[in-house]
Amino acid sequence: MLEVKNLHVSVGGRKILDGLNLTVKDGEVAAIMGPNGTGKSTLSYVIAGREDYEVEEGEVLLDGVNILEMDATERANAGVFLAFQYPLEIPGVATMTFLKAALNAQARAKGQGELQTPEFMKKVREAAQKLGVAQDMLKRPLNVGFSGGEKKRMEILQMALLQPKIGILDETDSGLDIDALRIVADGVNALRAQDRSFLVITHYQRLLDYIKPDTVHVMARGKIARTGGPELALELEKSGYAAFTGEAA
Amino acid sequence: MNKPILQRARTEAETALIERFDQGDRRLVGATDLRAAAMQRFADAGLPNRRVEAWHYTDLRGAMRTAALARAPDTATLPLARQCLAKPLAQTNAHRFVIFNGAYNEELSSDGAPPAGVTVSSLASALAVGDADVLDVLKADTPGTGDAIVALNTALMQDGVVIRVAPGAKVERPLAILNLMTGGFAQAAFLRSILIVGAGASIMLDEATAVCMPDATQANEALTVVVGDGARVDYAAQVAEQGANSVALHSLFVTMGANAQFNGFCLVPTAGLVRRQIFARLEGEHSTISLGGLSLLRGKEHSDTTLVIDHAVPNCVSREFFRHILDHEATGVFQGKVVVRQHAQKTDGGMKSQALVLGEDASMNNKPELEIFADDVVCGHGATVGQLDKNQIFYLQARGLSRGEAESLLLEAFANEALDLVADEAVRARFAGQTDDWLAHRSGR
Structure with missing residues (x-):
């Protein structure tokens, strides 16, 4: 279970998160919607452990442990996975090499032995096939020359291989066409499990047609402004965010 | 010869080098006039320092306060040399020519005749008989002749390997020139090798310099490669182990005929001062x-690569791609000059130097230059100096890699993109292995 308690975060003296509270139960898919610049991506980065943010107050608990004390590596190994809005290109590192390094790092952290190459290859091929990731993409340098859709699929592929406790999808739908959106959503849905939760960050209702959330939170001005069920997303689609930002629609 | 009006004071090292020559060393055989003229050039110029433009970033006079002595060839340290040869200095199947403590050493060199189409002699024996080809190469007025270190090499060259490849010979087995020094104390070596590749021939040459007991060695080596029409040379060099106070100077001369190809790569995984x-x-x-x-x-290692490419004729292509990774207080230097003469139309030149600076006190000096006198050419250069991308590190950490693992992966990737230039798979694997060792040392693996 992920609990964010009274989280205050600033960047370069500018307050971004202003006392945010949020709970995502085991097995729950929680959507966070909200206008641009309201701190949604900041929330995802702070949970994943990016260093540029100043956490002034609050806690982020994963199964009762405050992960704010950990660095990004430790959080990943504890089960936090961030699917990046803009996945990084890493020239010179073959995708397969990277995947193996990541899987082995997490296996070591869990006190498990490293995967044997044939076992690893099989695992990756199967996961790749499900997500429509071409074999030749796995040989190419990570994300280099990948289309927007390919990069997002690669993120979901990594999530499928790393099997996190909580998957944070930061605007995974941005830059995806309808077909890619469906493939990515199917990939996420296949990972839904009793002991795995998701935080799905998006601007639009569209993604939520494919990944059905249990709860929908509206974020505005650095905090959760309203929480409801899936119907809240539909409502927002009609009325916009004006009621939460205090601006006329 | 015009002498400078104001003679600056000579350093102890300069004086020692000049005196040693003047007193006459019986091991310096042949090319007497050439040596004398070269020593005069050196005496006029002295050791290069910051006031010499081509040496602006490498103050050799400051770094070389004393001149080490060349060591007399001996047999007592041969076992050490054999141990040294077990290191990955060249391709395992290479036919190797070994120069040990300044003299060509048959015992350490590969047994049997060199591959078909290849003839070999030592430089000392070629000079002793006044080999005309060799003297022509040494006398040729090529770019770099005016360099003081080249002059010093010509004056004091002890030995080296002269390799001739017959026209049309496709030599499959790689050749290797290995310069070994015993080390263990300050020791100098002045070596000159020559590779003359006949028209249409092809050859792979490895070259390495290694010191068995790394110490304050001073190596001044030169290699001239004459690439005949339609010939191809793949050259892979490395500076192997040497001490922190060592100086390794190397001058490579390449002259190319028509329709010829030369691919050269050098790995410097360790350095005292390397130029x-x-x-x-x-x-x-x-x-x-x-x-x-x-x-x-x-x-505090220092590595300087300075190159001049002279496009003297039209329709040629030149590419330079050099990368540095600089940790701690290390210093990297890249100076590249591409000259395109007035009639060298349709020249295609591209030069790139990239450095990753890891240490807070590390520094990189880049000086790319183009001198273009022709009007129908494509030439470009680029130089970048940067640090590891913290966003990339975060991305890798967010997948469970430790910070050290993330850095190593990114550094390996940076290095591999340079190593990709090495066409031969075995050489690339050897260099990749040494790169991996260097990274492992860095991350304490």
Whole structure:
């Protein structure tokens, strides 16, 4: 279970998160919607452990442990996975090499032995096939020359291989066409499990047609402004965010 | 000869080098006039320092306060040399020519005749009989002749290997020139090797310098490669172990005929002070030269690559791609000058130098230059100096890699992109292995 308690975060003296509270139960898919610049991506980065943010107050608990004390590596190994809005290109590192390094790092952290190459290859091929990731993409340098859709699929592929406790999808739908959106959503849905939760960050209702959330939170001005069920997303689609930002629609 | 009006005071090292020559060393055989003229050039110029433009970033006079002595060849330290040869200095199947403590050593060299089409002699024996080809090469007025270190090499050259490849010979087995020094104390070596590749021939040459007991050694080596029309040379060099106070100077001269190809790469995974200078001249049309290098430096190591490519004829291609990784207080230098003469139309030149600076006190000096006198050419250069991308590190950490693992992966990737220039798979694997060792040392693996 992920609990964010009274989280205050600033960047370069500018307050971004202003006392945010949020709970995502085991097995729950929680959507966070909200206008641009309201701190949604900041929330995802702070949970994943990016260093540029100043956490002034609050806690982020994963199964009762405050992960704010950990660095990004430790959080990943504890089960936090961030699917990046803009996945990084890493020239010179073959995708397969990277995947193996990541899987082995997490296996070591869990006190498990490293995967044997044939076992690893099989695992990756199967996961790749499900997500429509071409074999030749796995040989190419990570994300280099990948289309927007390919990069997002690669993120979901990594999530499928790393099997996190909580998957944070930061605007995974941005830059995806309808077909890619469906493939990515199917990939996420296949990972839904009793002991795995998701935080799905998006601007639009569209993604939520494919990944059905249990709860929908509206974020505005650095905090959760309203929480409801899936119907809240539909409502927002009609009325916009004006009621939460205090601006006329 | 015009002498400078104001003679500056000579350093102890300069005086020692000049006196040693004047007193006459019986081991310096042949080419008497050439040596004398070269020593005069050196005496006039002295050791290069910051006031010499081509040496602005490498103050050799400051770094070389004393001149080490050349060691007399001996047999007592041969076992050490054999141990040294077990290191990955060249391809395992190479036919190797070993120069040990300044003299060509048959015992340490490969048994049997060299591959078909290849004839070999030592430089000392070629000079003793006044070999005309060798003297022609040494007398040739190529770019770099005016360099004080080249002059010093010509004056004091002890030995080396002269390799001739017959026209048309496709030599499959790689050749290797290995310069070994015993080390263990300050020791100098002045070596000159020559590779003359006949028209249409092809050859792979490895070259390495290694000191068995790394210490304050001073190596001044030169290699001249004459690439005949339609010939191809793949050259892979490395500076192997040497001490922190060592000086390794290397001058590579390449002259190319028409339709010829030269691919050169140098790995510098360790350095006291390393200066590698390359002087290449394209003298025949439709030739291609590609030069690359990777320097991995830590501590107070200093590695300088300075090159001049002279496009003397039209329709040639030149490519230079050098990368540095600089940790701690290390210093990297890249100076590249591409000269395109007035009639060298349709020249295609591209030069790139990239450095990753890891240490807060590490520094990189880049000086790319283009001198273009022709009006129908494509030439470009780029130089970048940067640090590891913290966003990339975060991305890798967010997948469970430790910070150290993330850095190693990114550094390996940076290095591999340079090593990709090495066409031969076995050489690339050898260099990749050494790169991996360097990274493992860095991350304490």
